[in-house]
Amino acid sequence: xxxxxxxxxxxxxxxxxxxxxxxxxxxxxxxxxxxxxxxxxxxxxxxxxxxxxxxxxxxxxxxxxxxxxxxxxxxxxxxxxxxxxxxxxxxxxxxxxxxxxxxxxxxxxxxxxxxxxxxxxxxxxxxxxxxxxxxxxxxxxxxxxxxxxxxxxxxxxxxxxxxxxxxxxxxxxxxxxxxxxxxxxxxxxxxxxxxxxxxxxxxxxxxxxxxxxxxxxxxxxxxxxxxxxxxxxxxxxxxxxxxxxxxxxxxxxxxxxxxxxxxxxxxxxxxxxxxxxxxxxxxxxxxxxxxxxxxxxxxxxxxxxxxxxxxxxxxxxxxxxxxxxxxxxxxxxxxxxxxxxxxxxxxxxxxxxxxxxxxxx
Amino acid sequence: xxxxxxxxxxxxxxxxxxxxxxxxxxxxxxxxxxxxxxxxxxxxxxxxxxxxxxxxxxxxxxxxxxxxxxxxxxxxxxxxxxxxxxxxxxxxxxxxxxxxxxxxxxxxxxxxxxxxxxxxxxxxxxxxxxxxxxxxxxxxxxxxxxxxxxxxxxxxxxxxxxxxxxxxxxxxxxxxxxxxxxxxxxxxxxxxxxxxxxxxxxxxxxxxxxxxxxxxxxxxxxxxxxxxxxxxxxxxxxxxxxxxxxxxxxxxxxxxxxxxxxxxxxxxxxxxxx
Numbered sequence: 111x112x113x114x115x116x117x118x119x120x121x122x123x124x125x126x127x128x129x130x131x132x133x134x135x136x137x138x139x140x141x142x143x144x145x146x147x148x149x150x151x152x153x154x155x156x157x158x159x160x161x162x163x164x165x166x167x168x169x170x171x172x173x174x175x176x177x178x179x180x181x182x183x184x185x186x187x188x189x190x191x192x193x194x195x196x197x198x199x200x201x202x203x204x205x206x207x208x209x210x211x212x213x214x215x216x217x218x219x220x221x222x223x224x225x226x227x228x229x230x231x232x233x234x235x236x237x238x239x240x241x242x243x244x245x246x247x248x249x250x251x252x253x254x255x256x257x258x259x260x261x262x263x264x265x266x267x268x269x270x271x272x273x274x275x276x277x278x279x280x281x282x283x284x285x286x287x288x289x290x291x292x293x294x295x296x297x298x299x300x301x302x303x304x305x306x307x308x309x310x311x312x313x314x315x316x317x318x319x320x321x322x323x324x325x326x327x328x329x330x331x332x333x334x335x336x337x338x339x340x341x342x343x344x345x346x347x348x349x350x351x352x353x354x355x356x357x358x359x360x361x362x363x364x365x366x367x368x369x370x371x372x373x374x375x376x377x378x379x380x381x382x383x384x385x386x387x388x389x390x391x392x393x394x395x396x397x398x399x400x401x402x403x404x405x406x407x408x409x410x411x412x413x414x415x416x417x418x419x420x421x422x423x424x425x426x427x428x429x430x431x432x433x434x435x436x437x438x439x440x441x442x443x444x445x446x447x448x449x450x451x452x453x454x455x456x457x458x459x460x461x462x463x464x465x466x467x468x469x470x471x
Numbered sequence: 472x473x474x475x476x477x478x479x480x481x482x483x484x485x486x487x488x489x490x491x492x493x494x495x496x497x498x499x500x501x502x503x504x505x506x507x508x509x510x511x512x513x514x515x516x517x518x519x520x521x522x523x524x525x526x527x528x529x530x531x532x533x534x535x536x537x538x539x540x541x542x543x544x545x546x547x548x549x550x551x552x553x554x555x556x557x558x559x560x561x562x563x564x565x566x567x568x569x570x571x572x573x574x575x576x577x578x579x580x581x582x583x584x585x586x587x588x589x590x591x592x593x594x595x596x597x598x599x600x601x602x603x604x605x606x607x608x609x610x611x612x613x614x615x616x617x618x619x620x621x622x623x624x625x626x627x628x629x630x631x632x633x634x635x636x637x638x639x640x641x642x643x644x645x646x647x648x649x650x651x652x653x654x655x656x657x658x659x660x661x662x663x664x665x666x667x668x669x670x671x672x673x674x675x676x677x678x679x680x681x682x683x684x685x686x687x688x689x690x691x692x693x694x695x696x697x698x699x700x701x702x703x704x705x706x707x708x709x710x711x712x713x714x715x716x717x718x719x720x721x722x723x724x725x726x727x728x729x730x731x732x733x734x735x736x737x738x739x740x741x742x743x744x745x
Contacts, residue, residue, distance in 0.1 A: 164643060166642070199636040201655055216650045
């Protein structure tokens with residue numbers, strides 16, 4: 111079967127017994143050896159999908175194919191998967207070595223102890239936990255437990271690795287380090303990986319591609335940069351990006367796009383970027399804070415209410431039409447709180463959305 | 472100079488008084504078993520015997536087959552403990568980790584059965600055992616106690632506090648339910664299983680009403696029945712009654728002393744953390 115669709119999810123639906131529709135008709139595929147992030151706010155259904163892929167939940171309808179074969183009716187242990195839980199779920203009464211060996215000493219794939227130990231030691235070395243072999247999980251730090259969980263997930267040499275928010279219990283600095291390690295580890299092993307996270311930065315840095323969910327529906331299934339440059343809809347534009355995108359209520363009328371304090375000639379816009387003819391009416395104009403910058407010739411006069419320092423850059427905060435908006439400027443830009451300045455936006459970087467979220471420009 | 476805190480002192484005084492009230496009958500039982508007949512019945516009562524009459528114990532063994540009672544009690548208490556522990560382990564596992572049709576219904580039925588006092592069904596049980604021809608047998612003695620909904624519930628709450636992802640992890644790692652039970656669930660729940668085992672053994676050891684109903688031969692009696700029979704057999708020899716009572720309680724007392732920590736831990740249930 112084609113390696114392009116090593117994991118294929120077709121029209122997946124999941125309705126819980128209480129009537130909650132967690133997943134509404136989701137389809138996507140994953141290339142062999144890719145690391146794909148399932149991203150979305152909490153409650154969007156991403157963990158449900160992972161559980162269904164693992165066989166821990168059964169879908170209401172739809173199909174899942176691993177390497178071209180449907181696995182919907184296959185038991186979790188026969189799906190050749192590894193799973194890293196958010197809380198790691200290490201067996202507390204076993205040593206690290208016993209934890210990592212566990213998949214090799216139970217069930218159908220039972221191996222002789224010596225052989226199991228050898229394989230376990232190989233993966234412990236890979237995960238850099240060889241020196242912790244005799245420790246109990248509760249003596250380990252979060253990062254170490256994480257590595258044990260990954261070693262245990264990989265030791266059975268699964269075809270697919272599923273990770274459910276594996277970094278969310280770690281502190282910020284460690285998270286950065288471990289996520290790089292995870293990426294290099296799964297690439298070294300060459301295993302196809304699905305990685306669930308609610309942290310966009312994590313998804314952007316680690317994923318070969320990202321699938322963004324909201325409300326049980328895929329919002330965008332794309333390469334990381336396209337979430338910035340070509341968001342599918344209003345939700346995507348607002349979910350991805352830090353600081354968050356600025357939104358202005360506008361009206362298209364008489365060949366112009368008019369907001370409260372500025373207007374843009376439709377003719378000045380890049381006509382190729384229009385997705386379709388748009389009638390006059392209400393729209394939302396969105397622009398990322400790095401694309402709306404102070405400029406003496408700018409068309410948007412604002413009053414700087416507040417300035418937030420984020421490392422190398424500063425966020426100028428101002429109010430427009432009753433809503434706060436932001437402009438991302440260099441640390442050394444000579445602007446103070448209380449200044450009145452003019453802002454100019456890059457017209458080839460703005461987006462226009464209909465009120466129900468469809469992107470038209 | 473350290474100030475004396477009267478509140479604390481008062482607290483200790485009250486504790487000591489209640490401790491004495493609680494422990495006194497046990498102490499008196501042990502001491503009384505070593506008194507002469509006159510001392511046990513004298514007024515004012517004797518607390519400390521003049522001579523320790525160890526001979527009382529020899530007389531007890533001579534007058535009634537206490538060794539046999541011990542053996543019977545040990546056998547029935549052990550069998551009920553092992554089997555009911557096994558059954559409640561499997562039942563609690565199923566209730567916590569398995570998904571099956573009618574689970575809630577079964578749970579409600581079991582819970583309502585828990586509210587039926589044992590005395591209510593004891594005569595039905597008796598009839599059943601009698602018709603099966605199991606009177607005066609070990610099987611008849613243990614059969615009604617081989618499952619316990621209470622222990623199952625106790626273990627269920629114990630198992631419920633283990634993260635459900637541990638079970639899921641084991642499933643993905645390829646373990647069967649049986650392997651999960653023995654390699655993960657049991658070692659992780661030692662404290663709870665131990666408490667259940669101990670409670671079951673103690674209640675088996677102390678059982679009175681049921682063995683009284685289903686046995687009438689001396690060779691099948693348990694300690695407590697033997698003791699009450701002995702009390703009337705021995706007539707007014709109160710010192711022998713007290714010695715026999717001491718013998719009956721002793722094993723349980725020893726169990727308590729040995730496993731004090733585990734019992735407390737099992738009741739407090741804090742060994743699942745970390």
